[in-house]
Amino acid sequence: MPLPREAGDLVDALDRKLLTLVQKSFPVVPRPYAAIGEQLGIGEDEVLDRLGALKASGILRRLGAIINSRKLDFFSTLCAMKVPEDRVTEVAAVINRYPGVTHNYLREGEYNVWFTLICPSAREAQRIIEQIKEETGIQEMLNLPALRLFKVVVNFDLEREAARA
């Protein structure tokens, strides 16, 4: 039985192996957790227990399909806004209310609020951007849709990270 883990606890070596593996690919077979267990030399039950604990502690955010929004003819863009420091929380609440806003980060620099927006069309994205400007009274907004994609990788080698840390 794996020990119960609490949020913030460090993951062990086997967890890191498991996370590195499931970030790369998850088998599309009837018993995927058994298949993963086979690769790691552990049982299906232990894979399920460990993934459940990683999910509960928040390290594993989601286990599911990574969708290519372009193939669905969705439009996606990166927006940046100049938001006065004392208004960040309030403005973020306005922006985050839109379900198409999937990521939003506060960053250093004059354009400090950076968010991604995914919409069924470019026109819809423009409409939302205008609404955000109007509602917040902030006109300084960049709309930066990707012109060319050179790389997207979302898996981290946690074993390598651990070795370097």
Add this chain to the structure above:
Amino acid sequence: MLSQQEKQVISLLQGNLPLTPRPFAALAEQAGMTEDEFIETTRKLMSRGVIRRLAGIIRHREAGIAANAMVVWHVPPEQAARVGEELAAAPEVTHCYERPATPEWPYNLYAMIHGTAREECEEIAAKLAARVGISNYRTLFSTAELKKTSMTYF
């Protein structure tokens, strides 16, 4: 275009895969399909590139990858392809895009770097700058995560 069945599969897979021994059977049941049909439809969507893959997505901060920097580069347009490809080739770069430059914001290439600490990201950016021969760049560190979720398409 997508069939109704394909949309159903996407709508079930855009969330969380059940942590039960036969997760596809559980989802198939919700969609009124057989497990075989669900798996077959998923594989077809993968071969068409609509689903890139099934995978776990981690929260980097909790996993100890603490620093995340967006490095923006001001690159002459005729060099954007070369520099973009060179940046993308670096293992430390997870995302690399060309985006439009504007009069207020002249940067046209974007590379995301993740590291265990801020200094590490800065070193990586400097090393990349020397390699690609572009000195006009800025490293924008994130100071707070205001939202992070996954898109609900259907």
